[in-house]
Each structure stands twice: as structure tokens, then as C-alpha cells.
Amino acid sequence: MRRIVIGITSLEQHIEAVKANPEHYRPRCCPHCGIKLLWRHGHYERKAGRQLEQRSLNPVPICRYLCSGCQRTCSRLPECIAPRRWYDWSVQQEALKPRLKGCSAGHRADYGGPDERTVDRWWQWLKARSDLFEFHLRARFAELGRAAGFDALWRQVFASLGLARAMAILDHELSVP
Incomplete structure (x- = not known):
């Protein structure tokens, strides 16, 4: 599974994409068990804007999806946010x-x-x-x-x-x- 959504290069673009089309972030299948039935399961918030020159957009929402098979959640990040990193x-x-x-x-x-x-x-x-x-x-x-x-x-x-x-x-x- 791709954890990073290519083409969303700024936090502003990410926030707009989450509001307008959160399905863009839906994984094709569960990364844990492979079942293709994932339900939108709210979001979690992440501090992603750590650059001094940009206005703070923190916290930004990250969409979560719940697998109907294994009951685990997963999410995908935009290209501009590094997984498991403090700085982008x-x-x-x-x-x-x-x-x-x-x-x-x-x-x-x-x-x-x-x-x-x-x-x-x-x-x-x-x-x-x-x-x-x-x-x-x-x-x-x-x-x-x-x-x-x-x-x-x-x-x-x-x-x-x-x-x-x-x-x-x-x-x-x-x-x-």
C-alpha cells in the first residue's frame, strides 16, 4: 500500500483535499489483511507545519479508515508530510x-x-x-x-x-x- 499520496504538495492543498474529496486518501485495500472494504473512520490531528516562515495551519487532519475484516485502522499522508518525522x-x-x-x-x-x-x-x-x-x-x-x-x-x-x-x-x- 502506498502510504503517501502523490500530488498533494502543500498543507493548504491537503486541507482542501480533505474537505472536498477525502476519498482521495482511501487506500485500495487494508495494509494489514488485504481486504478491500475500508470505511471512513474519522481523522486524527497532526502538527505538520513546522516552518517558521509559513503561517501555522496546525493541527492538520489526517483521514483514518477502518478495515471491516480485521478491524484495524490505517491512513495515508500527503506528499508534503513525512511519515514518522517531526519536520516535513x-x-x-x-x-x-x-x-x-x-x-x-x-x-x-x-x-x-x-x-x-x-x-x-x-x-x-x-x-x-x-x-x-x-x-x-x-x-x-x-x-x-x-x-x-x-x-x-x-x-x-x-x-x-x-x-x-x-x-x-x-x-x-x-x-x-
């Missing part, structure tokens, strides 16, 4: 860009960005999974095959797709974060 993909991408250019330090927490230890964790997470991520991305996007090495590939991914779209695409094949 755009903040992570901006914090990782200096590392890809060879700088040892990324954004600093005193400027409202993530703490350096958090950026280190993201960097280690990306490096540890990079071979698998690279395999799937290069198989799908031929132009990424020209990028030689970890840094060059991820700079090209950030420039062409963006981290959010890349992770949403990878989420179909793998479990990201």
Missing part, C-alpha cells in the same frame, strides 16, 4: 543540501531549523539506505544514471524531483522512514 520533506531537503555540497554543518537550530544532531541522523539515514533508494530511482528515471556517486545523485534528485516526490515514489516499492 522540504525542511529535510534544505538541511541536507549543504552536506551534499561538502559542508560539514547544515542548518543550525538557533535559526529555527532542526538541530545539528537531527540533521546528522537524517544524513546517516539517507546514506544507509542510499544504495537501495538509488537502485529504484535510477531504474525509474534514466537521467539519474548520469550522476556519479552519492552526492551527485542526491543533488540531482533534489533539483529534478525534490526529496518529497522521490520519497513518495519510493514509498510504492519500499517503506520510507
Whole structure:
């Protein structure tokens, strides 16, 4: 099951989609048992707007669906919200860009960005999974095959797709974060 809905790239767009067409978030089948009968089961709220420059939209609703077979709930997130992460993909991408250019330090927490230890964790997470991520991305996007090495590939991914779209695409094949 895709946990990330591709094409919803901002919190404003997500809130509108939840109001206008919550069925867009309905999974095709239960990720736990595979039954295709899921009922809308309200929503939970999540703090997703953690960027300083944007007005606060928190909390944002995340639609939940209940499986009629196993009675478990599931939900799907928009492309702009990272699963199991405090900061969204755009903040992570901006914090990782200096590392890809060879700088040892990324954004600093005193400027409202993530703490350096958090950026280190993201960097280690990306490096540890990079071979698998690279395999799937290069198989799908031929132009990424020209990028030689970890840094060059991820700079090209950030420039062409963006981290959010890349992770949403990878989420179909793998479990990201």
C-alpha cells in the first residue's frame, strides 16, 4: 500500500483535499489483511507545519479508515508530510543540501531549523539506505544514471524531483522512514 499520496504538495492543498474529496486518501485495500472494504473512520490531528516562515495551519487532519475484516485502522499522508518525522520533506531537503555540497554543518537550530544532531541522523539515514533508494530511482528515471556517486545523485534528485516526490515514489516499492 502506498502510504503517501502523490500530488498533494502543500498543507493548504491537503486541507482542501480533505474537505472536498477525502476519498482521495482511501487506500485500495487494508495494509494489514488485504481486504478491500475500508470505511471512513474519522481523522486524527497532526502538527505538520513546522516552518517558521509559513503561517501555522496546525493541527492538520489526517483521514483514518477502518478495515471491516480485521478491524484495524490505517491512513495515508500527503506528499508534503513525512511519515514518522517531526519536520516535513522540504525542511529535510534544505538541511541536507549543504552536506551534499561538502559542508560539514547544515542548518543550525538557533535559526529555527532542526538541530545539528537531527540533521546528522537524517544524513546517516539517507546514506544507509542510499544504495537501495538509488537502485529504484535510477531504474525509474534514466537521467539519474548520469550522476556519479552519492552526492551527485542526491543533488540531482533534489533539483529534478525534490526529496518529497522521490520519497513518495519510493514509498510504492519500499517503506520510507
